[in-house]
Amino acid sequence: MGAYSTNKIFTDSNVNALLDRLYYEVATALPEVNFDTKLCLTGRAAAQLQGAAAVPCKNLVLLTSDAGVFTFAGGSLPKKMNATGAIRMQARIIFYLPALVLELWYQPGIIKIETVSGIKCQDILEINEILL
Numbered sequence: 001m002g003a004y005s006t007n008k009i010f011t012d013s014n015v016n017a018l019l020d021r022l023y024y025e026v027a028t029a030l031p032e033v034n035f036d037t038k039l040c041l042t043g044r045a046a047a048q049l050q051g052a053a054a055v056p057c058k059n060l061v062l063l064t065s066d067a068g069v070f071t072f073a074g075g076s077l078p079k080k081m082n083a084t085g086a087i088r089m090q091a092r093i094i095f096y097l098p099a100l101v102l103e104l105w106y107q108p109g110i111i112k113i114e115t116v117s118g119i120k121c122q123d124i125l126e127i128n129e130i131l132l
Helices: 013-029 043-049 067-074
Strands: 039-042 060-064 085-088 092-096 101-106 113-116 119-122
Touching: 013 060, 013 067, 013 101, 039 043, 043 060, 043 119, 060 067, 067 092, 067 101
Parallel strands: 039 119, 060 101
Antiparallel strands: 039 060, 085 092, 092 101, 113 119
């Protein structure tokens, strides 16, 4: 069981399980990636975990600064996650999964990451305003 399911981050256990599976698939394919500094939750969900007002999230967004993670996510990850579809753009991938729409954004460079309830989140002050 991963951090999302263990800590019951989202009320929908299917969402927690899908996010844990995504981390598992990436970790299995790319064991050299340090998740503490290269992959995190961002957007409204990350802001809420850090104390922002709770409002419904239309989608969940992860952020990576690792080109290998982004390449893997745009390649075989959608099939491994049983996505019903995926759209890859220059710096963003949208996954259509059974329980949710998930986005993975790519941002090269250093990401300021905070750990909240066992989850790596982009620092609330650095979250792209469009994701809030």
